Amino acid sequence: MTKSDQIRILIADDHQLVRDGLKLLISTFDEFEIVSMADDGEQAIKAFERWRPDVVLMDLVMPNIDGPEATRQILKEDPSAKVIILISFVDDEKVQSAMAAGAIGYPLRMPAQSS
């Protein structure tokens, strides 16, 4: 797999542990590449503008600018952007707000095993 085939990912989460965990998990897949990690919504928007990732993994609750608002701004910048909401447990209201902002989906649980 060449570098240009890889799916480029931006992670936005305000918790170091979660960022580290996601980095570790994604590093075990050759088809994914992490281009940047942001620890709040504001940084996520800046990183998106700079790196133009294929996918954004976006936390909901973050300081400064939260997930739904960052999603809205990223999609305003690039309507074809793909934002996936990261949730540790289902919080209906916030997920609805992020989906309304244009996120394409949310994984209910992280994949346990590669298929």
Added chain:
Amino acid sequence: MYYYRITVAVIAGICLGFGMLFLFVGLRRKTNKRLNYTFSLFALCYATTLLFGVRWYSATSVSEFLSVNRYDALFVVGAFVGLIWYVAIYTGVRPRLFLVLLTVLYVITGVARIAYPDAFLGSINGLKTLELPWGESLTLLDSTGSIWAELFVVAQLVSLGFFITALTLQYIRGARTPALILALGILPFVAAILYEILGESGLVPYIPLGEVGFVGFAIAASLQMANSVIRTEEELSDYQENLEIQVKERTAELQVANQLLVVQERDSAAIEERRRIAAELHDSVTQTLYSISIVAAAIPRLLERNLEEAKRSAQHLRNMSLGALAEMRTLLYELRPESFESSNLATLLQQAADVFTGRTHIPVQLTVQESVSLTPDVNLAFYRIAQEGLNNIGKHAAASVVILSLTEVNEVFVLTLRDNGKGFNQSSAAQQGQGLSIMSERASIPGFSLDVTSATDVGTTITATWREGTVDDQE
């Protein structure tokens, strides 16, 4: 016998009494003062003219008669002016311009009578005597009269018309009882004056009845005033009774409202507390567990690809789950403070270290002297200082080695937290930041002293010392 003179004098006395009474009541009243003032003006002036009359009925010469009669004018004017204004205020019928003009008319006739008595009385033929049936004789003036005297009669007739109109209007407006009372009271007075006017013009035998007519009027006005005073008193006592009931009702309502408020406050405090704990849960335990699930998902794949990384990740899993446990206990302390008090300092410091390692994967070398047993207050201060210090290391230090120890020598307890991180420039206050100020706040209980030494790229050492005793013992 001087029946007539005595009667007039008695009536004058009654007039004076009522006049004074109304005047003093008027001075103390809060409302309707003018009603009292006008009535007392009328009554006092009227009483005076009656007394003047008693004197001139006994005059033996024209000059004697005139000397008494002349200044009587002042009080006649006062009486009539008082009366028309009283009726106007009483009935609420107040054509201001009309009343002012009528007042001016009275004043003009009065002034004319005092200043130019000759012109007022016309040509004087002398004195004449009126014999009353019981043998009493009254001295009267025999004169032709004048335009001024007729003007005075006109003023009286106009006043009469005004009384009738005002009382009729009051009656029509619906205030029937007070209108009737005053009408009945004024009636004999009016009749007497009319009779006098007719008598003076020679149409009927002249008898001065005006004096007697006042009694009915005085009774009517007094009745009315007494009524209003009694009504006020009744209203007042009703009001007081109501007030007591209302105060009781309000007090009861207030108590209920207060209780509701207390309950609401307690509820909202509880809700606020729950919200805070939920937010803390979300920020700590939830994130750690979420991260555990992600790392656990990665391990099977790592086992195939990178065994070293897999081993390290398994170690991380252990750190994180211990951290989650410690975070959980920390939250439980907030829910049940008594569970904190039963924990010893070694357990507490281990817990703070677990939370730190769970989040940062940086191991903490912890040593606590076995014998240490302190009060919950001191435990809490040491625990908070360690917690805040570890927080700061996690956020800023980028350290790889962290050493936490608690030692006791001669009753002096020393907590030392050392890292090999970036450190900071101690001369730059800004760099010390919020974390350090929170820490010194936590060390600000009696017996504590806090010392921080740091060097750039060497690391930071925090020393918290506590000894039993007063603040003066601090280093």
